[in-house]
Structures are given as C-alpha cells and as structure tokens.
Amino acid sequence: DTGVSQDPRHKITKRGQNVTFRCDPISEHNRLYWYRQTLGQGPEFLTYFQNEAQLEKSRLLSDRFSAERPKGSFSTLEIQRTEQGDSAMYLCASSLGLAGYYEQYFGPGTRLTVT
Amino acid sequence: ILNVEQSPQSLHVQEGDSTNFTCSFPSSNFYALHWYRWETAKSPEALFVMTLNGDEKKKGRISATLNTKEGYSYLYIKGSQPEDSATYLCAPYTGNQFYFGTGTSLTVIP
Numbered sequence: 001d002t003g004v005s006q007d008p009r010h011k012i013t014k015r016g017q018n019v020t021f022r023c024d025p026i027s028e029h030n031r032l033y034w035y036r037q038t039l040g041q042g043p044e045f046l047t048y049f050q051n052e053a054q055l056e057k058s059r060l061l062s063d064r065f066s067a068e069r070p071k072g073s074f075s076t077l078e079i080q081r082t083e084q085g086d087s088a089m090y091l092c093a094s095s096l097g098l099a100g101y102y103e104q105y106f107g108p109g110t111r112l113t114v115t
Numbered sequence: 116i117l118n119v120e121q122s123p124q125s126l127h128v129q130e131g132d133s134t135n136f137t138c139s140f141p142s143s144n145f146y147a148l149h150w151y152r153w154e155t156a157k158s159p160e161a162l163f164v165m166t167l168n169g170d171e172k173k174k175g176r177i178s179a180t181l182n183t184k185e186g187y188s189y190l191y192i193k194g195s196q197p198e199d200s201a202t203y204l205c206a207p208y209t210g211n212q213f214y215f216g217t218g219t220s221l222t223v224i225p
Contacts, residue, residue: 004158033213042119042204042215043159056211060116091159100147100208103161 002026004107006092012113013082020078021110025094032075033104034067035091043091049075082114117141121205121216128195129224135191136219138205142186147208150179150190153218154201162190162203195223 005024013019025032030051035043046065047057051072064082069075079086089111093104120139128134138148150162163172168183176193192199202218 035215040217042206042217043213045212045214048212058212093159100149100210100213101164101166103149103164104151104159104213105161106151106158108158 004092004094004105006090006107006110008110009108010111010113012115015082015084015114017082018078018080019082019112020076021090021092021112023075023077023092023094023107025074025092026096026105027073029094029096029105030072031095031097031102032069033093033095034075034077035093037089037091037109038087046077079112082112084114087112087114117207117209117214119205119207119214119216121203121219123219124217125220125222127222127224130195130197132195132223133191133193134195134221135189136203136221138188138190138216140186140188140205140207140214140216142183144209145183145186145207146210148181148188149206149208149213150188151204151206152201153204159204192221195221197223197225199223 007022033048034046037043049069064080067077089109091109093106095102095104147166151159153159165181170181181188202220204218206213206215
C-alpha cells in the first residue's frame with residue numbers, strides 16, 4: 001500500500017497526559033501537512049513541512065503542540081498536557097511539489113478523545 | 116484567517132438529479148483552490164486543483180468552475196448517484212496554507 005498511513009487510528013487519553021501521533025506520507029512526496037478536524041467543521045490547518053523543514057505553523061496553535069519530520073520522511077505530532085478541547089480527528093496529508101498547486105493525499109486520521 | 120463559505124450546508128437529492136454547490140472566498144492572496152470529497156469512514160480525496168480565473172475542470176459527471184476575481188467556485192454533479200453521497204470540501208490556498216470550508220454534505224436518495 002503506497003498511501004498515507006497514520007498511527008494510531010484511535011487514542012483515548014486522560015487530561016494532562018502527553019500523546020504522540022505518527023504519519024507516514026507517500027514516499028516521494030516532499031510536503032506534509034497536519035490538520036485538526038472537529039465535528040461540523042472542515043479540516044483546520046496546524047502546520048506543514050517541506051522535506052524536513054517546518055515552514056508554517058498556525059498562529060492559533062498552542063505551544064503545547066509540536067511537530068517534527070526528521071530526515072524528511074515520517075512526521076510526528078505531539079500534544080503535551082492534553083485538554084478536553086484537544087479532542088478531535090487529526091489528519092495528515094502529503095503532496096508532491098513545492099507549493100499548494102498539487103493535490104493532497106490524506107491519511108485515515110487519528111481520532112483523539114481526551115477524558 | 117480566511118473566511119471560506121460553502122453553501123448549502125447540506126443537500127438531499129434524488130438519484131438522477133443534477134446539483135451544484137458554491138464555495139466563496141476572499142479574492143485577495145489567491146494561489147489555488149482545491150476541491151475534496153470526503154466519504155464517511157474514508158479519507159478526503161482530491162477532486163480538482165484549480166489555479167486560473169475561468170478554469171473549468173471535469174472528472175466524469177463532476178465538474179467545477181473558478182472565478183478568482185469575484186472569489187467563488189462552483190462544483191456541479193450531473194445525474195447524481197448514491198455513491199456521490201459525501202461531504203464536499205473546498206480549500207483555497209493562499210501561498211502558505213490551506214483554508215478549508217465547512218463543506219456541503221450531499222445525500223443522494225436511491
């Protein structure tokens with residue numbers, strides 16, 4: 001399977017705990033995006049990487065969120081000290097090319113529930 | 116933050132009907148517009164990437180047009196089928212990030 005994969009698919013955690021999600025993009029894609037989606041809303045941009053460089057981060061993003069893409073391959077998104085408001089679907093997408101002119105391929109998402 | 120509006124929010128049509136949705140966005144700082152289809156329990160799937168004013172794209176029974184000067188795009192589905200049931204999302208790209216609308220939820224009744 002050469003699609004975008006995400007792990008885990010579901011995560012239940014208690015408030016205050018740290019969680020980390022992983023995204024494996026399509027291998028030749030150099031752009032990788034993270035989004036958050038809550039019920040009734042479209043995906044909300046969190047951050048994106050071009051190869052290993054994190055080029056943009058949403059101003060709305062709390063400093064409890066951090067993302068990495070070592071070696072320009074897979075990426076991780078960590079949320080520290082989770083809050084109930086962090087409960088959402090976290091989507092990863094990758095695309096070929098150096099700009100937003102190429103379609104994004106989305107992974108299945110990680111659904112986070114903070115209790 | 117970019118205000119992206121999609122209308123209608125939801126739509127129920129009979130199989131065989133044709134339908135269309137609207138995506139409105141600020142016309143400044145426009146680079147590209149993406150359309151995605153998101154079926155329940157699946158990942159969003161790209162339909163079209165549009166960049167030029169007046170662009171028209173077609174994929175089977177689905178087509179889209181783009182007006183960058185007035186800031187809108189239309190998505191058309193001809194002869195809707197039950198498998199077209201999904202949420203359709205538009206996402207303008209401003210040069211540094213995508214801004215997704217809340218989507219139009221389409222239900223096609225057999």
